[in-house]
Amino acid sequence: MDLSEMLAGTCPLREAGPQDHVDGVPARVVATPGSTQETSALLRACHAGGLAVVVRGHGTKLSWGRPPERLDVLLETTAMDGLVEHSRGDLIATAGAGMPLDRLGRLLAQGGHQLVLDDLVGTAAARTADAPDAPDADGGRTGSTLGGAVATNLCGPRRMWTGSVRDLVIGVRFVRADGTVAKAGGKVVKNVAGYDLAKLLTGSFGTLAVVTEVTVRLHPLPEAQRWVRMVVPPEALASVLGAAVHSQTVPQALEVRAVPGQAPEVAVLLGGTTGGVQARASRLVETLAPLLPQHRAAVRATEQAPGWWARPVDPEEGRPVLVRTTSRISGVGELVSSALDQGMTVTGSAGVGVLHALLPGDRAPEGARTSVDALRATSGRLGGSTVVLDAPPAVKADVDSWGPVPGLDLMRRVKNEFDPTRVLAPGRFVGGL
Template identity: 80%
Template sequence: MTPLEQLAGTCPVREAGPEDQVDGVPARVVARPGSTEETSALLRACHAQGLAVVVRGHGTKVAWGRPPERLDVILETTAMDALVEHSRGDLIAIAGAGMPLARLAERLAEGGHQLVVDDLVADAAPPVAGAGGAEVRGSTLGGAVATNLCGPRRLWTGSVRDLVIGVRFVRADGTVAKAGGRVVKNVAGYDLAKLLTGSFGTLAVVTEVTVRLHPLPQAQRWVVLDVAEEDLATVLGSAVHSQTVPQALEVHARPGQAPQVAVLLGGTDGGVQARAARLVDVLAPLASRGAPSVSSTDRAPGWWARPLAAAHDERPVLVRATARISGVAELVAAAVAHGMTVTGSAGVGVLHALLPAASAPEDARAALDDLRAVSERLGGSTVVLDAPPEVKAVTDSWGEVPGLDLMRRVKDEFDPTRALAPGRFVGGL
């Protein structure tokens, strides 16, 4: 029997087409379960037949990490896209893993709430067909959880891992389980929700997510200025210690141009206006000579939360590099010196960098090795999220990872047959 015949009856399935591949590895079948129960039936059948499975939402980050060692089934989550519950009094929401972040934001805004997750890939890939044929851009909730997607406002509320308080998931053998709960303070048992967040779908298939919400601010303002490269560390330090309670502190730098810094303030209209004016006074003396004065505006700069905006036109090398906050300016300078465009959260020391796709593989590897050395010296790390195949072939995507033996034991417990995205994650997990 073919895999399609073996999986028939578990959920809607079809033969894979030329576009159904993961980082160059073709699939044989595409399955689209519409519930946790159908996902369980599908994974039980895959487990019985020894089929390898990779989860896909909108596919915006499906090439992140390493190519899978083998691939039989792509499991699409897009049919599990319901907003199950929006508890306005408890500030929590429960949604299917296939819920687009953009649509979730619209639904939550009706109640004055938001999930504080910036979708860095909203403009990085072509739109896909959503419910009723409508076009939807960007990540799904499950994709954000799988990759621990984080943007500028991480400074305010933490990463996705900090906002997930519960998950419903299916193990590789089809076993359905839950972790966490409906309240923020949930201390019973192991926090498996945080373990699954950022695991690139290698431990289980998340079908439903419970998240912590925040009220929508009455007003927002951005304070933006150009700075000289040698003054970047001073500007970032002044913004952090300005006592204006920024919700985000971002830096954007590219070869041949002065770095730009943007600070997001949110809250009541009067409070935001006053804090923005105070921050302008603090930063004005530090603006780059010859540059426009520091501006306070109600619109984000064009590069805000869009570090991956060029990814659908070409396939550049996409890097996430981290450092302690005091080392961000040095890390930015090191990346720009190698021709990278850097956009990232200077307030938490997490940067994203793009190296043009035209870079020769060996040149790209040398640049990445140097950037990794700088970030490690500054207390951080460098991860190659995505790159052209010829660059991935000569590059260590993850670098040295502490606790790898423990991670392997966790993988063995959750997925002993290595059926879920084998080889995509750190250390070949």
């Protein structure tokens, strides 16, 4: 039977084109369900027919992870893009998985709220806060969707303030591989009943279920923000980062940017009332300036974020080797130094020990493998890990993307419980899950 005939009546379908692939593996059909019920009908049919399904929002992170073992259906979430609820008194919101983070931010801002989630792959396209329903610059595909952020556990600079995506998601509606509809969590921040499946699904790369709605906790928009910025000699980096982390200025983010052959840059974000932010920024300048050779002239407070803020990957760079590497906070300076020794550019959250490192995409596979192995050894010794999120196909085929994974046997048992016939994104996640 023709695939379109097999799936007819479940949701809108179209034949896949050349652009409809996942890391080079072509799809046969693209499905665009507009609701949880249509998603359920689609997955029920795919499960019955033994079809492989990969979920796509805007596709900005679709090459992260490993290529799927097989692919029949690309399930697009873009039709499930509504703001279902914004409870201003409870500081929570529920939105469809296909909601663009950028648009969600504009809608929430109308009520003075924000989802503290930085989109690391969004573009710099101009958007206006007073036009919350305006389409995004290139047809709505300029950045991540809410579902994509949950699937990849997308975290940026302000993770230091409010935690990761796992800490912000308090409930999900999802569809299992056999079409069963389920919910996890609720609509209150302190809901602790039962197993926390929302956290389990976050960061699973769509291998356990298809998330159709997400409920998140919100924070008030700050009255003012200021960045304290400085260029730091490599030998002073560890002391500057340590002083910023342990200062009493309550930083919302502490970021470092290091390029081979250049002195690292550090930026600290402060937010709150106008007077409070100005006072804390001045106090932080006083704290950090004595640690630098140029003293006060080397540190400045500004209302302008650095151009590299929350942008580990420049869209103009093509497809580099993108690595997420972590360590305990006290080891960030050494981890940055190790990455620079391997010719990597580093951008990341020194305040939580999570960095992103880039190797040029033209690096030979064996050279990329050597660099990743060296960085992985350093991060492991410093209490962290190193994961290759993305790379050119030749490099990805030659490099161990995940490295050592504690609890892999347990993860396999979880996958087998959720998706025993391997319908959802087979092979995309750690250990071939």
